[in-house]
Amino acid sequence: MEKLIGNEAVPKVGPTAVRSIGAWAAQAVLVVIAAYVVVSARGLGVWLPQGPGPGFFPLVLAVALIVLSVAWFVQTRRAAGGDPAEDGGAFPRKRAAVTVASLVVLAAVLDFVGFQAGMLLFLLFHLRVMGRCRWLISVVIAAAGSVGGFHLFNDFLLVPLPYATVPPLTWLGV
């Protein structure tokens, strides 16, 4: 039986407890979402003369999700020893959060500052700040990626990428 003699680390309290909390949080989120779906599904109409209404499947699925989340909760309570950690411990949470935040900012401003300016700054940020690359390399790659990529897609492949729509940048035609 591979599970017992496998090569997972001896469960530590730290990461495992964190993992359990993560699992509980996920279960809670799922239950909340499922509850919302149950409520709105009933508003959509569950059964019609011709068969299942628009709310039928969402209702069934939401109920199933609640049941499954509870089952999962029961499972995680039992397996207090912890599942084998995938990457051996904590992943770089801060980096991930910063990456996500930078993406959100980029997406938010993309229609305003345009693809070239937005992506230029984005790439510079990731190369220089997150990746600690040297200035020259960062600038070259950032410029190639933003401006070069823009022209590749816009002019050559005929795939439109956003132009800028706020005054200072529109004068530059980006």
Place this chain on the structure above:
Amino acid sequence: MTVDVINELLGGFATALSPQNLLFALIGCLLGTLIGVLPGIGPVAGVALLIPLTINLEPAGAIIMLAAIFYGTAYGGTITSVLLNTPGEAASAITTIDGYAMTKQGRAGVALTIAAIGSFVGGVVATIGLVAAARPLGSLGLKIGPPEFFGLMVVGISLLVALAGKSMVRALISGVIGLLIAMVGIDPVAGAPRFTFGSDRLLDGVNFVAVIVGLFGLSEILLTATAGHRHPFTPGMRGLLPTRTDLRRSVPAIARGTGVGFALGLIPGMTGSVSSLLSYGAERKFSRYRDELGSGAVEGVAGPETANNAHANGALIPLFTLGIPASPTIAVLMGAFLQQGLTPGPTLFTEHSDVAWAIIASLFIGNVILLVLNVPLVRLWTAILRIPEKILTALILLFLVIGAYTINYSVFDVFVMILFGVAGLAMRRLDIPLAPLVLTLVLGPLMERSLRESLDISQGSFTIFLTRPLTVGLLAIGALIAVSPLLRLRKPAALNEDPET
């Protein structure tokens, strides 16, 4: 095959092998691969965008190039799936699972080569099918009406059970989440918006490509963004070529993939993603090495990739024999035909038979070109992995954003991608498998739609599912697959429950 058919096919080859048409096929394969590589721009957009370029070419050349682009994208999507865990197009999503695992083991070249070989086999077999038995196969495809389609979807979703892996509960959660996401949009019943929160964008539902680009591609970046963590790259030619064992193991997977892809390609309404997903499920169910699936089994690449290409080529059969586009991509290709003044369907063979056969001949040629192009290029592709991690990460992010944006030219999809990137991260940390979600997200809408259409036909009576032999058969198979774990895995389940673990 009658002598006439062979003669016409040879005539087609003569035209297709002209330097000009060969060049078109080559350009098409290259462009197609490039489009497939770029995440977000899938075959639909790719073929559609390039149609204006081909308006001025003569019909045979234009269609040859567009068809080459079409199945070229099927291969291009594999490259980023395997190397970067970012699906280049919808149908390559499932290849990421074992393909990327192989890359992590230093066997990226093997994965890509097997994918190329499998694609070649699948494509050629499908094209032979087109030549040999187009008409009967076309009519066969028509026999699949809404109830049979629903039966197929049930079979497909029951394979979710096969994808379960360690925890059935978590696999089911993943599947249910996928189904719930698929519910967003205009429902097929009353035509009313469902869970759209008043947003125009959501009326079409959550875009599948945005979801998988985030779920696989972005989550990978978020998960492994440690300084100094390196992707292993292929160490020389040894790691590029498949070993004899690899080839031997791939044979059954390729065979199954060809069957699945070709059969599903005949059915109007099936997309390539369905074929690759069901092929993966089939490998899970029937392969000798099924336990290795998920951690770099070559079957996990061979099966879906073959199915994908067999589907792409097989889907041309309904187009040629009936004039019915089997999937959105083919519909765009059909638009190209129409713009050139050719009407696909049986009349194509009577009115423009030389063009028709030239196109068919070029399908064979195109598959050969793809194989010849891509196997040596595997080295080039895997060299991408040698780019320093930090730069590669930034570039991947660039592609992810472009990819998500160009789906519908809207930043909304970029936000969707980000959301699912975070969700994918959470799921991977919590050991919730991603494959079931992908499966249900693709099959869910198809299932609900075909259920609705079937009930429209029967005006609300469920007996329609019991009175049609093919449907009954499919539903029975689906039920069997769904309960099979309960029957087979009795013993190990007891072991899993052991309180010591």
Place this chain on the structure above:
Amino acid sequence: MRPRAFLAVAAAIGISLTSAACGPNKTASASGDGQDWPRKGKPISLIVAFAPGGAVDTAARLVAPVLEKELGTNVEVVNKPGAGGQIGYTALTSAKPDGYTLGATGSPSVVVSPLDKSRGAKYTRESFQPLGMQVIDPALIGVAPDSPYNSLADLIDAAKKTPNKITASTTGIQTGEHFAAVDIEQKTGAKLALVHFSEGSSQAIAAFLGGHVQVYVGNVSDATDLVKQKKIKVLGVMGEKRSEFLPDAPTLKEQGVDVVMATARGYSAPAGLPAEVATKLEGALKKAIEDPAVAAKMKDLGLQTNYLTAADYTAFWGKQEETVKSVLPLVTKK
């Protein structure tokens, strides 16, 4: 900022500026009066609310080059697909009415979307200024060649005797076919069992050819090839007069059923164009639509070029809205 950093940033900006200067110049539109419209070098966007490769997109791309010639400036087709046209129409109606943004408008999508409250469309019929109509694609109704019904009257009789039994295809809820079928039911009492294939006409055709539905309701352009292959028996066409592609098929009106339903495609601008701009645009569009090469290509696609002036198009649109409004309650109430 450190000197090296400063230089680098300046270099980056410099690179972007130089390449941008070489690229196309797309400044934000400033309001213009009609006199010097269109300004040379300022491109006009032609928004197509559907995916590239489809019928609407193809038609727009055929018209665009001729428009370019007539107006003397670039005309760029921009695809904004999604939500059955709603996304593109929203983009069109929220653009400035200065003549630099046009859109391809097709009914019934453009007529229906603002009327159905649940879709939350941000525009109404008044948000558009129709400029000219290009093609009319009438609906038709047909059965399998070996079907027992040989005329529309046969079908209607049978449907009256067995309501909700004879299956008929549509391409979705609230599509032209759906309205047509319900309109027929309203005017003759013949109730067909409607099967909605929301994936589009190809699904409907596949189901029809496979014998899964007995009656095919669709557009002439979709059916002409089926007629050539002798795979369909057309019982009636829903135009004002017979279709030039199906001269042997009687219209519903001829057979005593007053139902007219057609997909009409044309071009519009956001409402409120300056008068001179509108006149110039209408004239250019007329030239483009009636251009022999364009009309020939449209004919290849099975679409009858049927130019209507802006005034006529507006009237036509209004009439369609009336028909749809009368049928809509029957279609949404379930």
